[in-house]
Amino acid sequence: MTTKTAVVPVSATGANDDNVVFGETDVEVERLKLQHEVIRSHMRDLIVAPINLSKSGLRILDQATADGTWLLDVRQSTKAEHEYVGTDIADSYFPKHPPSNVSFHHQSMTEPWPVDWNGTFDLVHSRFALAGAGMKPLDGVVKGLVGLLKPGGYIQLVEVDPEDPEGNGPAMQRFGIAFRDMLKVVSGGKGMNLKAECPFLLQQAGCLDVKQRLLALSMGAQAEKDVIKNLSVKSMQITAQGLADFFEQVLPISLTKEQLRALPGDLANELPVHGGVFRISVVYGRRP
Numbered sequence: 001m002t003t004k005t006a007v008v009p010v011s012a013t014g015a016n017d018d019n020v021v022f023g024e025t026d027v028e029v030e031r032l033k034l035q036h037e038v039i040r041s042h043m044r045d046l047i048v049a050p051i052n053l054s055k056s057g058l059r060i061l062d063q064a065t066a067d068g069t070w071l072l073d074v075r076q077s078t079k080a081e082h083e084y085v086g087t088d089i090a091d092s093y094f095p096k097h098p099p100s101n102v103s104f105h106h107q108s109m110t111e112p113w114p115v116d117w118n119g120t121f122d123l124v125h126s127r128f129a130l131a132g133a134g135m136k137p138l139d140g141v142v143k144g145l146v147g148l149l150k151p152g153g154y155i156q157l158v159e160v161d162p163e164d165p166e167g168n169g170p171a172m173q174r175f176g177i178a179f180r181d182m183l184k185v186v187s188g189g190k191g192m193n194l195k196a197e198c199p200f201l202l203q204q205a206g207c208l209d210v211k212q213r214l215l216a217l218s219m220g221a222q223a224e225k226d227v228i229k230n231l232s233v234k235s236m237q238i239t240a241q242g243l244a245d246f247f248e249q250v251l252p253i254s255l256t257k258e259q260l261r262a263l264p265g266d267l268a269n270e271l272p273v274h275g276g277v278f279r280i281s282v283v284y285g286r287r288p
Helices: 026-043 069-076 138-146 170-186 194-204 226-247 257-274
Strands: 059-063 083-088 102-106 121-127 149-160 208-219 276-286
Touching: 026 069, 026 208, 026 226, 059 069, 069 083, 069 102, 121 138, 138 149, 138 194, 149 194, 170 226, 170 257, 170 276, 194 208, 194 276, 208 226, 226 257, 257 276
Parallel strands: 059 083, 059 121, 083 102, 121 149
Antiparallel strands: 149 276, 208 276
16 A cells, blocks of 8 residues: 655755655655666666675665665675665664664764764765755765765765756656756755766765766666566656656746646656656765
């Protein structure tokens, strides 16, 4: 049983940080799991940074972890024993009975991290989270994440490429417009292109060996596997519904309310026939 996607367009603090576009509901948990499966089918390796998981004793942080799906998948990918830490501001997502070497903690990326965590992680991972910084400067957020790393540790940032790929149909193009407008709203009108910003932010935070990998996620009819064809369509539908709900509560944007309300159905019709592409950026760097 699922519930309607709830929306909180500004933070609970009133400071326009920690923006939550999709609220803490069963629908959001489903969306995140579907999204994860689609990404995993294209990335294959969830960790692109050159981390040796076969050697036990690593400390791995997944910030904005939600229900810990990424963290638990990484844990299952290796027989070596590591310590896994997940943080989020949505405590209701956390698993009730995590494995003994996995822990979850309430923590905002825009707030100071526990002092005793600084310099203790071999890998810090963050996916589709930096937009939640809102009005808070992104350089400060990324500097805080880099500060959690041991010398020689890696940070990996996975974010959406907001630019429309060539060949997408009209429904996917409208989805791109709504997504870019959402980034403008949560950033106080500035907008964000995290594909372009993340490499610079890591370099600015002192990281070395900064590298970027761009991935095109094939959706619907363009996906290679039948299971991903179906999962990707459902994932995009739920995300589009969340965006439509979000914009019911904010100022008018580039699309009409009618276009937004029709978007989930338009994607359900377009993607199984024509498919589409959704692009992401994976950037990693090493702390000296």
